[in-house]
Amino acid sequence: MVGENWDWEPNKKQVTDLEIIRKKYSRVDELIVSPNGEKIAAPVKVDGGFSAFYNEDVWPETSELLWNLRFTPEGRLYGLARIDDQWTVIVDGTPWKERFEYVWSPKIAANGKSLGLIYKREDAYGIVIDDKPWENGFLAIRDYCLSPDGKNSAATVQMEALAEADIEHFARGVWSVAVNGSAWDKKFINAWSPIFNSDGSKVAAEMRSTMYEYSIAVNGEVWPVNYGCVWAPLFRPGTDSVLTPARDAGKWILTENGSPVWDKKFNQLWHVVFSPDGKKIAAVASEEFGRWTIVVDGKPWKKSWSDFVDKPVFSSDGNRVAVIIKDKNRWTIAVDGQAWSQDFDMIWDPVFSADSQHIVAKAELNGKYCAVIDGKSSGFYDQLWEPLFSPDGKNVLLKFVENNVYCRQVIPLSQL
Amino acid sequence: MREDVERVADVGLDEPIKKLTPERIEKTVNHVLDNECAARLKVYLDTCVRCGLCAEACHTYLSRDKDPMFAPVSKVKNTIWELVKRKGKVDGEFIRNMAQIAFTECGACRRCSMYCPFGIDISYLIMTARRICALLDVVPQYLQDTTNSHAATSNQMWVQQDEWIDTLQWQEEDALLEIPTARIPLEKEGADIMYSVIAPEPKILAQLLGNIAIIMRVAGLDWTMPATDGWDNSNMAMYSGDFEIMGRVERLHWETAARLKVKKIVMGECGHAFRGAVYDGPRWLGWQFPPIQMVHAIEFYYDLISTGKIKIKQKIKEHVTVQDPCNTVRGRGLGDKLRYIIDATCEKFTDMAPNQEHNYCCAAGGGVINCGPPWKRSRMISNRIKAEQIERTGADIVITPCHNCHSGIEDIIGHYKLGKHVKFISEILMETMEIPDEMRGEGA
Amino acid sequence: MYEFSRGPLVWIAFAVFFGGSLYRIISTIIQSKKDKVVLPYMKWKFSLRSIMHWIMPLGSVNMRMRPAFTIFSFLFHICLLATPLLTLGHVVLFKESWGFDWWTLPAGLSTVMTLFVICGGILFGLRRIADPTVRLVSSFSDFVLLAIVLGPFITGLLAYFQVFEYQTIIILHMWSGALWLCVVPFTRMVHMIMFPLTRGYMGCEFGYVRNARDW
Numbered sequence A: 001m002v003g004e005n006w007d008w009e010p011n012k013k014q015v016t017d018l019e020i021i022r023k024k025y026s027r028v029d030e031l032i033v034s035p036n037g038e039k040i041a042a043p044v045k046v047d048g049g050f051s052a053f054y055n056e057d058v059w060p061e062t063s064e065l066l067w068n069l070r071f072t073p074e075g076r077l078y079g080l081a082r083i084d085d086q087w088t089v090i091v092d093g094t095p096w097k098e099r100f101e102y103v104w105s106p107k108i109a110a111n112g113k114s115l116g117l118i119y120k121r122e123d124a125y126g127i128v129i130d131d132k133p134w135e136n137g138f139l140a141i142r143d144y145c146l147s148p149d150g151k152n153s154a155a156t157v158q159m160e161a162l163a164e165a166d167i168e169h170f171a172r173g174v175w176s177v178a179v180n181g182s183a184w185d186k187k188f189i190n191a192w193s194p195i196f197n198s199d200g201s202k203v204a205a206e207m208r209s210t211m212y213e214y215s216i217a218v219n220g221e222v223w224p225v226n227y228g229c230v231w232a233p234l235f236r237p238g239t240d241s242v243l244t245p246a247r248d249a250g251k252w253i254l255t256e257n258g259s260p261v262w263d264k265k266f267n268q269l270w271h272v273v274f275s276p277d278g279k280k281i282a283a284v285a286s287e288e289f290g291r292w293t294i295v296v297d298g299k300p301w302k303k304s305w306s307d308f309v310d311k312p313v314f315s316s317d318g319n320r321v322a323v324i325i326k327d328k329n330r331w332t333i334a335v336d337g338q339a340w341s342q343d344f345d346m347i348w349d350p351v352f353s354a355d356s357q358h359i360v361a362k363a364e365l366n367g368k369y370c371a372v373i374d375g376k377s378s379g380f381y382d383q384l385w386e387p388l389f390s391p392d393g394k395n396v397l398l399k400f401v402e403n404n405v406y407c408r409q410v411i412p413l414s415q416l
Numbered sequence B: 001m002r003e004d005v006e007r008v009a010d011v012g013l014d015e016p017i018k019k020l021t022p023e024r025i026e027k028t029v030n031h032v033l034d035n036e037c038a039a040r041l042k043v044y045l046d047t048c049v050r051c052g053l054c055a056e057a058c059h060t061y062l063s064r065d066k067d068p069m070f071a072p073v074s075k076v077k078n079t080i081w082e083l084v085k086r087k088g089k090v091d092g093e094f095i096r097n098m099a100q101i102a103f104t105e106c107g108a109c110r111r112c113s114m115y116c117p118f119g120i121d122i123s124y125l126i127m128t129a130r131r132i133c134a135l136l137d138v139v140p141q142y143l144q145d146t147t148n149s150h151a152a153t154s155n156q157m158w159v160q161q162d163e164w165i166d167t168l169q170w171q172e173e174d175a176l177l178e179i180p181t182a183r184i185p186l187e188k189e190g191a192d193i194m195y196s197v198i199a200p201e202p203k204i205l206a207q208l209l210g211n212i213a214i215i216m217r218v219a220g221l222d223w224t225m226p227a228t229d230g231w232d233n234s235n236m237a238m239y240s241g242d243f244e245i246m247g248r249v250e251r252l253h254w255e256t257a258a259r260l261k262v263k264k265i266v267m268g269e270c271g272h273a274f275r276g277a278v279y280d281g282p283r284w285l286g287w288q289f290p291p292i293q294m295v296h297a298i299e300f301y302y303d304l305i306s307t308g309k310i311k312i313k314q315k316i317k318e319h320v321t322v323q324d325p326c327n328t329v330r331g332r333g334l335g336d337k338l339r340y341i342i343d344a345t346c347e348k349f350t351d352m353a354p355n356q357e358h359n360y361c362c363a364a365g366g367g368v369i370n371c372g373p374p375w376k377r378s379r380m381i382s383n384r385i386k387a388e389q390i391e392r393t394g395a396d397i398v399i400t401p402c403h404n405c406h407s408g409i410e411d412i413i414g415h416y417k418l419g420k421h422v423k424f425i426s427e428i429l430m431e432t433m434e435i436p437d438e439m440r441g442e443g444a
Numbered sequence C: 001m002y003e004f005s006r007g008p009l010v011w012i013a014f015a016v017f018f019g020g021s022l023y024r025i026i027s028t029i030i031q032s033k034k035d036k037v038v039l040p041y042m043k044w045k046f047s048l049r050s051i052m053h054w055i056m057p058l059g060s061v062n063m064r065m066r067p068a069f070t071i072f073s074f075l076f077h078i079c080l081l082a083t084p085l086l087t088l089g090h091v092v093l094f095k096e097s098w099g100f101d102w103w104t105l106p107a108g109l110s111t112v113m114t115l116f117v118i119c120g121g122i123l124f125g126l127r128r129i130a131d132p133t134v135r136l137v138s139s140f141s142d143f144v145l146l147a148i149v150l151g152p153f154i155t156g157l158l159a160y161f162q163v164f165e166y167q168t169i170i171i172l173h174m175w176s177g178a179l180w181l182c183v184v185p186f187t188r189m190v191h192m193i194m195f196p197l198t199r200g201y202m203g204c205e206f207g208y209v210r211n212a213r214d215w
């Protein structure tokens, strides 16, 4: 969602003096910044309740409580607010029309615009997207997802009430998946991790066929194969084909519509992702007990790490993979099988430049934050948000707090 | 001889065995013995010399007047030994009996492994028996219900997501009355600490969440809690033998911490949750050690007091004793740190005997208390020794840094009419910790 | 018969004993690899620490709870292993076959130790009957095994004092000794080989992984 039209001229702007903000409000919660770095905001305590400050301004609407303040990728500011003992969403200062007993778990669709949440109203649970709630609610909702265009939502829903400790009823299956408010016919013992295909016409989810057999359901149809366990499925981009890691005879495999994709089996396999062109697949894998690595198209990297390997990130051309790793209690990034030599107290997701040549990540070292570019750290700040490359890959956008002032700076890559 | 042991009715055991076929039993038993077990099972079975030296380790054996049926080795004999000997050719009644032994007469406390000269892991063998029962759907009703809750909600008490967040928010509001700057920061990415609790806290003991908000504020720590599932790392699936759900719960918990970019997890006063998160969960998932550092409350409070981050204003005067939780003392060696905290906060302390690694289990752990009301009487009988042990200390308060111990000991105190109180460390800290006046602000 | 017993039988017995033991150890290690979660957690320091505590008389809480039984049991095991190794008659045979020998027990002591083993074994047998827990978990095979354990000691004693016909008894002694060696790897007597492995593993699970003691 990096904007061509953002200010990419190399310069440094002092956006907001936070000292003034902190003097002005008795309570300032967690600071957040807009993707383009032009705005900084946080929930603040004002007379009669809470509001959100952004730069020098504050939302006119006061709520009894305001939390989960975030920017959408396109830069709208929203938060969850309690007004007159009812919950709603405030977007850029304007509350939604709908009011709920509770509303939470915001998600933004892949289009970067549509905002979905789970709501509870009159003891029923549903999904609301952009102020439009489902018509019918359910006894409970746990997981949900939005279609890439933000028009549809799917959730795991509880279909029948369970009496206290009614294990027999539970085992008969009371969970299902509802799409836009209507549930599939079939009920399962459990359903988890629903996901839409690219055009939003199909939903896949993990399900439990029996207490110890797991499978995948797609639009209510269950695969004819069962596994010892499965993890979150995903669609092959642009197709209706579903892939998922599955545990088969004690080993994990990647399966597509019930048939193995790779010959290799693993001790563990999860976080499957496709390259942007949909041609390559990467996943987190463990071949040997206690060792973790990335496997790309069935081939594991030679190196492995002990503590943790996060979800892999493809470069835009799909030829490179970078990932957060943790080894011997130190965090860093590994790119195409090689870890950066410098390690950190904490590191954030790697971001590739549009030409796939460079990688930048936010990192923490000794209580200060820095941008790490291709493994080299530069300038440390009191606070820093995740850095980005300009669309042409020549500049880096840094959003940071320095001497209590929030600054936005575009720096040429060559100067870092 | 098992006829002497009371058979307790439980639909989780009685109903499923009616449907079991000999073929299904045999197939399941052999699947577990051949595919899910390897060296340990065989070596333990071959090495045990049937010397009975493990008997005196077990609170159930001691509490039941040394009934040989309750000796650790007897529990293995009546379950796994027979299965191996008969190659799984047993009937439903055998499985039912095995379930009663494995789920309700052993708390997987591992005390017996410290008494067996060979260090045979009886608890592991019993867990294998549980696994077989689970695959046959023979699990005590209430324990299975807790596992079902984990499967459906990722927490152990069917807490809805809105209930969870709402509870944290009103607990923050409560904490504000004490300290106007207290917070429960939700979803704060990059905080130093994620604080984990188990479902009974939001469900029935919400003030503990308010307490932690105050303790964190006084100690000046940067912390957060998730507003998504993944906050509860307690794990009854681990004890019911449903390792797939166990793994799912623990994975979500670790990945929630990774998502929030915290450097460590501090987990509240619960022992089995610690065990699930640090040992059993990671191992099933493939981690040798937890992916992110996890610190149990005992260690956390020890650090806060010993580094002066919180100061003790006045010690409590009542006479206290402490229950060493199996999973954090025998299971983590935190006994000395626990005593440091007590010395710092209490004037009069008498240890139970035996103590530290050798303390008797509370009889609630290992999933036993979660077997629910049908088994309460049996659980009480199985821990007379604990009642006697507590009584001997003469203390008025039993400090229990573990939810299972807390409930288990409360039950024992009630059943044996000991007339004592049970408290968490955090409650003791709330009574003894200094809250600087400037922190209390104008409201004070 | 005597020649066979004195020659090939001994060889066979030692071969079975050492071969079988080696097989048990190796197969346990291979199986442990399959068990995935065993070997990665094992560290010499913690294994040895635990083993030390458990081979030291009264080194563990459980042993201190029953000092008489512990001392008795230690002496039994010491006599059981030391007597055959250090008996003059055996060492002489070694010298004849391989040309080297070592220190031996004075005959009197050796006899006392043998007697101790026999009495000890009988007491263990009685304990199997008398102690309700042990009785519950014992089976006929446990008594047979005990008989096999005591066999060479009883026959050895009879041979030494030349009770019955020496030639028959000494052959019996050799056969029972051979049986003794042969059953070690394949019966519960394997505990003698497995002890360092099981104890060492538990020592690590407690010490290395959990930072706690297991004695």
Ligand code: SF4
Residues within 6 Å of the ligand: B057, B058, B059, B060, B071, B072, B075, B105, B106, B107, B108, B109, B110, B111, B112, B113, B122, B123, B126, B361
């Ligand atoms: S309850 Fe504890 S001591 Fe008793 S058999 Fe089980 S693990 Fe051993």
Ligand code: SF4
Residues within 6 Å of the ligand: B047, B048, B049, B050, B051, B052, B053, B054, B055, B072, B073, B115, B116, B117, B118, B119, B120, B122
């Ligand atoms: S103490 Fe160990 S060897 Fe003896 S009976 Fe118990 S488990 Fe078996």
